[in-house]
Amino acid sequence: xxxxxxxxxxxxxxxxxxxxxxxxxxxxxxxxxxxxxxxxxxxxxxxxxxxxxxxxxxxxxxxxxxxxxxxxxxxxxxxxxxxxxxxxxxxxxxxxxxxxxxxxxxxxxxxxxxxxxxxxxxxxxxxxxxxxxxxxxxxxxxxx
Amino acid sequence: xxxxxxxxxxxxxxxxxxxxxxxxxxxxxxxxxxxxxxxxxxxxxxxxxxxxxxxxxxxxxxxxxxxxxxxxxxxxxxxxxxxxxxxxxxxxxxxxxxxxxxxxxxxxxxxxxxxxxxxxxxxxxxxxxxxxxxxxxxxxxxxxxxxxxxxxxxxxxxxxxxxxxxxxxxxxxxxxxxxxxxxxxxxxxxxxxxxxxxxxxxxxxxxxxxxxxxxxxxxxxxxxxxxxxxxxxxxxxxxxxxxxxxxxxxxxx
Numbered sequence: 001x002x003x004x005x006x007x008x009x010x011x012x013x014x015x016x017x018x019x020x021x022x023x024x025x026x027x028x029x030x031x032x033x034x035x036x037x038x039x040x041x042x043x044x045x046x047x048x049x050x051x052x053x054x055x056x057x058x059x060x061x062x063x064x065x066x067x068x069x070x071x072x073x074x075x076x077x078x079x080x081x082x083x084x085x086x087x088x089x090x091x092x093x094x095x096x097x098x099x100x101x102x103x104x105x106x107x108x109x110x111x112x113x114x115x116x117x118x119x120x121x122x123x124x125x126x127x128x129x130x131x132x133x134x135x136x137x138x139x140x141x142x143x144x
Numbered sequence: 145x146x147x148x149x150x151x152x153x154x155x156x157x158x159x160x161x162x163x164x165x166x167x168x169x170x171x172x173x174x175x176x177x178x179x180x181x182x183x184x185x186x187x188x189x190x191x192x193x194x195x196x197x198x199x200x201x202x203x204x205x206x207x208x209x210x211x212x213x214x215x216x217x218x219x220x221x222x223x224x225x226x227x228x229x230x231x232x233x234x235x236x237x238x239x240x241x242x243x244x245x246x247x248x249x250x251x252x253x254x255x256x257x258x259x260x261x262x263x264x265x266x267x268x269x270x271x272x273x274x275x276x277x278x279x280x281x282x283x284x285x286x287x288x289x290x291x292x293x294x295x296x297x298x299x300x301x302x303x304x305x306x307x308x309x310x311x312x313x314x315x316x317x318x319x320x321x322x323x324x325x326x327x328x329x330x331x332x333x334x335x336x337x338x339x340x341x342x343x344x345x346x347x348x349x350x351x352x353x354x355x356x357x358x359x360x361x362x363x364x365x366x367x368x369x370x371x372x373x374x375x376x377x378x379x380x381x382x383x384x385x386x387x388x389x390x391x392x393x394x395x396x397x
Contacts, residue, residue: 019258020171020203023178023187023196030187061167104170124174127181 006052010034014044014085015059024057027131040065044085048092055137056089057130058082060103060110076113080105086117096120097140100133165354168210172203202254209251209287213354216284220361238274239282240396241317245305248286252294259294261321262302272396273307273315275388281362288355289319289384298322298380314369315393316385323375323382331373335360359386367392 011028015021016039028035036051038044042065044058060082069077069084077083086099096118103110104124114121120137122130179200182188188196242265249263256263275282286305293303303321310316326334337357363371369388375381 017171019255020175021178022199023175023182027178027182027187104167104174124170125177127174127178130178131181131185 004050004052007034008054010036010051010053011055011057012036012038012044012047012051012053013057014038014062014082015057016040016062017059021059023127024130028134039063040067041081041084042067045088048085048089052092052094054098055134056086056094056099057134058085058099058101060101061105074113076109080110080113083113083117086119090117090119095140098137100130100137102130165210169207172207175203176200199254199258205251206255206291209291210354212284213288213358216281216358216361217354220358220365236276236278238394239277239279241273241275241282241307241315241393243272244279244282245286245317248283248290249305251287252290255294256290259297260299260301261294261297263290263293263305264302265305265307267307271307274394274396275315275367276392276394277362277366281366285359285362285386288359291355292384293319293321293323296323298324310387313390315388315390317388318383318385320381320383322380325377325380326373326375326382328374331375334373335371363388 009032011033013021013025013028013035015037018025018037018039025035025037033054036047036053038047040063044062045067047053048056060080062082062085064081064084067084073084077087080103082101082103086101089099090096097120099117099119100122101114101117101119102122102124106123111121120133122133179188179196183193183196245265249265252263290303297303298321301322303319306318306320308316308318335356337353360371363369363386367388369386369392371384371386373382373384375383
């Protein structure tokens, strides 16, 4: 585990269209969470480097920002750049249980990549599904 | 690529366009669904509910705008085909330019505020012009322009619309503001169908690649005018310019 401050009641929400996930931000704040928002892979990694979060919510379809991949990655990591964030936070000792990925798309390639990263996935357009996933994550012991 | 070459085929462009189009429609709808669920489960209550419903209305209207582009797309594709029986009857009138621009600005008021972008028409009261075109087509030009700016424009700025005439007596409409950079050498391709999808890999995947294409079709095919874009890297200013020949515009008496 990398030595950095861990915030128990915190969420890193990563989406390049914050106006469309304002409802999710408001929902988390109403539940007492401090929410940091990032709009690109580069921004997300900066936040993830500085702080450990209780929950990572990651839109798969985000831009790279000021980030370039240090090594060649499978094509799907270029298509859905949010996967790079998930891979990074997982490499920092974060359990996959604490990561919820989402996107507007659903296909076998996405599911295979998500399975490889051992995290959760929700298709956009089902607000209650994502809220249910969040509840599941929060019920899980973060120290486990 | 479908044919194992570096150049995307029409099928590649079409598939990417559809995938991106789904993304474009699902995202605002997802925002509306989430907002409704927050109202239902009590996350939102009291005065804020009205505010959230209003923001949702704006998001739904943006979806409709995108869908409307599809209808115009089919219009122009039918024009290029031999299927003349598919063409709809058209009512071309002298449409008010400044009023149309102001309506398009008002349409994006809420989203623009969220993005901290101001949209302004300069000297709106000085001179009024009319354009010989179906009103909904004129409106769609500016809806697509402003939609584009809210996607690729920089925050904390005012995007200005300026109307003037040039030496050839063309009516020139310029929309200028700060945006993410683009290469001037390839600027014309911004108005190609699906170009957004071809270049989406290293940029924010927001546009559908259809809006500016529709603008070009309307300006070039219907108004017999020209459309162009330039970017100044030092100032980050981008200028989108439409030029309309004299036979298709007049002063509003």
